[in-house]
Amino acid sequence: MHKNLIYLFLSICLAIQSVKALDYVQSKQADSLIQASIVKVYDNPNESIDLGLKIFEDTNNSIKTRTKALMLVSLAHTSKRDYQKALEFIVKAEELSKNIDDKVLQIEILFRTGILYQQLKIFDKSIEFLEKTEQMALIYPDRQQVGKYLANSYTVKGFIYKDNLNCDIALEFFDKGIKEYKKLKNIEVNTNLSIAYYNQGNCYTLLSDYDKAINSFNKSITHATMEEANSLIAFAQKGLAAVYTDQGRYQDAIVLLEEASKKSQNVGDLILNSSIYSGLFENYLAINNWEKYEAYYNLYAKTQLDIKSSERKSVDDSIRKIKDVQSEKLTDIKSKFKNQLTWFGVIFLVIIFLCFLVVKNSKSDIISLKKEIEQLQNQK
Template sequence: MWNSLRNALFLGSIFLLLQTTYAQKNVDSLLEKSTVLIYENPDKAIILAQQAYDYPDVSVKNKVNALLTISTAYSSKRDYNKATEYVERIKSLIPDIKNERQQMNILNRIAGHYQELQIYDKAIDYLDQSLLLIESYPIQDSVQPFLGYNATLRGFIYREQMNCEIALKYFDKAIKAYEKATEPHLRNANLSICYYNKGNCLLTLNKIEEAKTSFLNSIDYAQNAEAKSLIAFGQKGLAEAKTLEGNYNEAIILLNNASQTSENVGDLILNKGLYDGLANNYLALHDWENYTLYHNKFLALQKQTKKAERKSVNQSLINLTESKAEEIDSLHKFYSPIQIFLILFIIIALGMIIRLLISEEKKLKNLQEKLKN
């Protein structure tokens, strides 16, 4: 009887182990697929990541990864309001994360969200926290993608706050880090992003030939990653270089190719840039009909994106204000007893000093009286 019971328990534990392993593989598969689709099909990425999040008994680690994917996908759709909502949920789970590499990733990604909202001081704060963990991690080869992401975001921020010469140093640092990454899609997609932004900075510095090389690298890495939106961004950058050279027809061909490549992506910022580029090149060729067509498309998208971004920034500022108010309230609660103690101490000390002065004055008067007598 005892042997039968023991065998049943053993078989039951094996069954539960297999079931847990199978569930874990399903969750990992959903998260892997959703990560690849973030920029090409963000709506599908959100659905898959939500399925992973809703899986029974999903670990905190996978919950956070699912929320990160959803937040990033909403950011790629320029829906920063929804992205902020998921970032706040991620922040609430940070105390439960024990894995240092995941902590680096979370802090980096939160910084990325604030960078998109142009709340740069908050972004730098999270980047600094992440960098401390990255630099102190014993196995440096395994954290190079996190270092690359951290450097890329600093490049974005310093380009806006300082200048492109400083930003280029960080883009180059990010490129070196991503070249060491072992996961092909991650490496190729991020190198494409770095080279595209490096190209933009080189254009700003009027280094057109170097910029063209950088944009061609961006396109190559994007093609290796099969990332249509990144291919289109690279083509858009190359078209901008052609425009500066006066090659307007070549620029138009590149911009139309980029538009066809990314037609199903739905990136508002990308499309806005493509329409603006087409309008400017048609204007240079005195093609008023096409200029008017694409300029109107650009204005319509600009209005749409500004409205969405304004709403998201307002919500983020509200969240930031509430957070600061909570910090101030917490500090007030902490320091109030200390203030009360200090006030009481000062009152008692003053009382003792006054009493001592009165006592000494009486003694002095008594002494004066004695001297007179």
């Protein structure tokens, strides 16, 4: 008997360990699926959303895996420019992440939340979350693991202050961000440095500090060239050309803008193309080259129409999406109402049936009592 109990206990322990092992394997597989989906999230965001929700809703997955699943859903909504929905899921991820001991993941979530508030132009909330990011990153022992979030946070703060025309403060944060990027040893550094230097250059241009602006834009071009990032090279060339235009160096500006135009051909960024064409027709006008002025003005006008058409399409898509969501909600409400009605009907029938049984049993009891009374009277 004693041996049987031991065997039973060992069997239960092995079963528990097997379940834990299966859960671990399942979570690892889910993590791999999430990682693979992140790579193609911009190509097929809806697929990423479906996958993320499926993994999150499976409670057999670890809390960390389910948190990452919510982050994937948020990223997919970001790729669709639905920042409000993206924020909704990253907030859920933040709440869930409080139950795990993974400071790096928590820092990443805080940073992503700050970015989404920045995208929604809720700048005070954005700065609040960026400062939380910085506080956690600064006390984390391994700077290489969290340094990119610290550098990104400083840079995004620079964006916010630049957009609010406070370039003096913005420049302080761009400097801090650049300093942190230079401490890192990963492939993202050159791209991020190019973006930081480009925005720094724009600030110096607004402050009419042209020497520093030229220096910043040249550094932006250098780092973008290292990664062969044509869009970033074109943006920096456009920024540098704007400085040359302000200085009256129209021919130098034209050379740069023509190069930027070639670089941006396969990028497909309408805003970038529009600003390049605008710079070209303005500079050709300044040197009285009417033929080139007219050609680039027409390209600029056409691109503006394409931008408005794209914006209208985005608005139409948003309206259609809202209608679809409302339709889904209405269908869900109808379905719930039908279910409630069905259950109400079932409960009503059960009550009627129970009442019938009670009445029937009462009648049987009454008949039995009558018979007993009659028997008693007959005995007398």
